[in-house]
Amino acid sequence: MTDPFVVVGADAAGLSAASKFRREAPDHDVVVFEKGRWISFAYCGMPYFIEGRIDRLSNLLSLSPSEVEGRGIDLRRGHEVVGVDAEEKRVSVRTAEGETFERAYSDLLVATGGRAVTGPFDVRGIDGAFTLHDMDAAAAIDAYVAEPDAYDPGRADVSAVDRDRVDRNAAMPAPETAAIVGGGYVGVEMAEALSGRGLDVHLFQRSERLLPPFGEAVGERVETELEGRGVTVHTGSPVGRLVGDDRIEAVAFDGERLAVDLAVVGVGIEPNAELLSGTGVELGEGGAVRTDEYGRTNLPDVYAAGDCATAIHAVTGEEAWMPLGLTANRSGRAIGATVAGDPTPVGEIAGTAVVKAFDQECGRVGLLEEGAAVEAGFDPVSETITAGSRSGYYPGAAETDVTLVADRDTKRLIGGSIVGPDRAAVRVNTLATALEADLTVPELERLDLAYAPPFSPVWDPMLVAAKVLNGSLEE
Amino acid sequence: MTDPFVVVGADAAGLSAASKFRREAPDHDVVVFEKGRWISFAYCGMPYFIEGRIDRLSNLLSLSPSEVEGRGIDLRRGHEVVGVDAEEKRVSVRTAEGETFERAYSDLLVATGGRAVTGPFDVRGIDGAFTLHDMDAAAAIDAYVAEPDAYDPGRADVSAVDRDRVDRNAAMPAPETAAIVGGGYVGVEMAEALSGRGLDVHLFQRSERLLPPFGEAVGERVETELEGRGVTVHTGSPVGRLVGDDRIEAVAFDGERLAVDLAVVGVGIEPNAELLSGTGVELGEGGAVRTDEYGRTNLPDVYAAGDCATAIHAVTGEEAWMPLGLTANRSGRAIGATVAGDPTPVGEIAGTAVVKAFDQECGRVGLLEEGAAVEAGFDPVSETITAGSRSGYYPGAAETDVTLVADRDTKRLIGGSIVGPDRAAVRVNTLATALEADLTVPELERLDLAYAPPFSPVWDPMLVAAKVLNGSLEE
Known part of the structure; x- marks a missing residue:
């Protein structure tokens, strides 16, 4: 055997x-x-469950144990x-x-x-302080945010859930002010989620920019969007510590204290x-x-x-x-x-990532940061443009920022980002494909991309950016 | 000199x-x-002007004569x-x-x-019968569709317009029933436009399928969409002639007559x-x-x-x-x-096209039709899949149909289409880029495309289609 x-x-x-x-x-x-106890859950869906866009925790499960076993897999939880x-x-x-x-x-x-990395923040043992990296945490935060008499226990409808933890969090008074520590994906998504639940949200970011891997143009647009939606964004403000013995009471930063009754730490994994x-x-x-x-x-x-x-x-x-x-x-x-006997490459990664920040759709791919590009042996040249997402006369055309980065010598595209409210995120797939095919910026500029007034101007924002970057590469 | x-x-x-x-x-x-008299106008925007989404004909102009002259161009209209x-x-x-x-x-x-090709249909001299290939026609149709006392002459706000023609059409009683002859882009867009103006619209297509260059999956979805929005679609119904001496009275097809008071012929250019x-x-x-x-x-x-x-x-x-x-x-x-002295290739075309049909976004690229692929020397293998546009648990996830066509021997991608209501159209740019970079389907399947619940499932519909087509290519 x-x-x-x-x-x-x-x-x-x-x-x-x-x-x-x-x-x-x-x-x-x-x-x-x-x-x-958990298998096959959608980590990326947890903020949307907490926000309330998704009704049941079970919606985030993609395969049940019995489905797995039905495939002939011997699953041992x-x-x-x-x-x-x-x-x-x-x-x-x-x-x-x-x-x-x-x-x-x-x-x-x-x-x-x-x-989840917690850095100096030990969330264990402090009620109202969480990281978000598993379904029990998602269920607990969701219960904690609700008013005790308004919480629907049916939301945490999976037998694997830590019911005691859910019940304990549901029984606590609902928080009014939240600190989110960390301005990456989880931080931005949780800022939206908790705002959606009616909390006064403060987002703390150690560096000067939100979503650092997405580059400057995206970070700035997202900060404006969050502020416009009532989130207080503290950039360049490293949180020193969480204050509170049994329950979270405040976060300490820059010699100040902000009283909060919820803290979510999302500083990486x-x-x-x-x-x-x-x-x-x-x-x-x-x-x-x-x-x-x-x-x-x-x-x-x-x-x-x-x-x-x-x-x-x-x-x-x-x-x-x-x-x-x-x-x-x-x-x-x-x-x-x-x-099983059929050698199959796992495929390369292009560093493709997308994230939603309220109405802004953000995408990134490849090498955006100058330092990373130099370290990889490139001589990076970068341009950022703003272009309409549709023909200017068509209702709903929205400003879309595109950043492209290329290597000066070879003119090869090495990275890019996009941000805007109108179908911006999926457009990054064009760049991901171009990157993996080693296209140069002149080749990118000549791509036959789609044009129709409701969806794109004649010159797609990607083409506009390629045109401008080409100009810089020729200087 | x-x-x-x-x-x-x-x-x-x-x-x-x-x-x-x-x-x-x-x-x-x-x-x-x-x-x-006209320069630099947005042909593709005319149906949306007629629909009423766009307020003024001048919105469709991109450059005025004085702007052109301001660029140092000697323009002679x-x-x-x-x-x-x-x-x-x-x-x-x-x-x-x-x-x-x-x-x-x-x-x-x-x-x-x-x-505009008019085929056997001579629209000249028949009131209420039009082709749509210039701004005067757009202004005339817009005026004709309005009730005489409700027409706003300010809509045709460009001095170049044929004002007599606009006034004459504005003075005629508003039509109630429209026949559109031809089920290509213009036909589908005009069906939506005239429905939006409250007309009872009949769309006639000679062949069995709408939007033939977009392939079967798109054509079927669009037909369902149009019918669902109250447009009567007559496929396989070539219109024999327009009936009417001074004003359009009917269209004749299949030995039948349909009484209409507006006919738009869009059978190609x-x-x-x-x-x-x-x-x-x-x-x-x-x-x-x-x-x-x-x-x-x-x-x-x-x-x-x-x-x-x-x-x-x-x-x-x-x-x-x-x-x-x-x-x-x-x-x-x-x-x-x-x-000017800088030899620059005009670029190849990938046959990329997108069109909106009410809520359905349609895209196509490359060679979709079997006959065309065979004629070009390929042995085409095609698969059509239906996949969600977002994670299944995220509100707004919508069925998206993707067709991919590849050459059996080389596994090279040679064509594709997409249709769906959620950000489907711009996704076709991924395929356009893959086509121009000569990617194979296995390469397409390994692309690092974007994933986030609001925008895409883990496996983007393009990747799902590539996976299925790969399976067929390996048989």
């Missing part, structure tokens, strides 16, 4: 791999060990893999009941994900790479498990995918760590095929 | 060329001869170029007053545009290539003037651009004739640079 394909972690990467493997190799076994013997090809597993056993594998996929420590595994960017174009680690028959693994960047050809949903799904699926 | 750069036609291609030329070669003269002597490098010009003179040129650009007949110029696809990668005809120093000229198709590498707005602007601009 062949040993099974063993997968550690039952979220996007792990279950994509297991599902693909079973489809391609129906005669082989696959076991997925998941230390917690409450089973934590605590050790890997890469030479003997075995994992040690500890159950929620405290029992331990070993399991041999033919191939191993480590898909342990990431966890880090990879869960500890499982492989001591095995001789190589780690790479961000402390994530180093993987090659097939998702292989340096250990034989051991793969890694998702938020715990590195990837290859399409522009630099170098290793990068950018934990995002598509990367996890795609690399998991590719590894499932590879392990 | 050097002879001037002479441009024939003052619309998108001609004025783009003249403007670019003057910027690049400020010491050289450029003369633009335009036979009519009411000057028809009636002959070209390519050996002597001279044009013959006839003024509106009937005078004729000759003018030498250093370089000549023919940008004479296209004209053809290139205005006659000016060069007798010069030895080569014509190409569709009877348009054959041009090379720099927009040059086979005559020395004679260029052609816009709706009267051919272009090179990015997928086939062959000549094509697809009269669209961006092509005209882009090729005009490139020719202006080339004539």
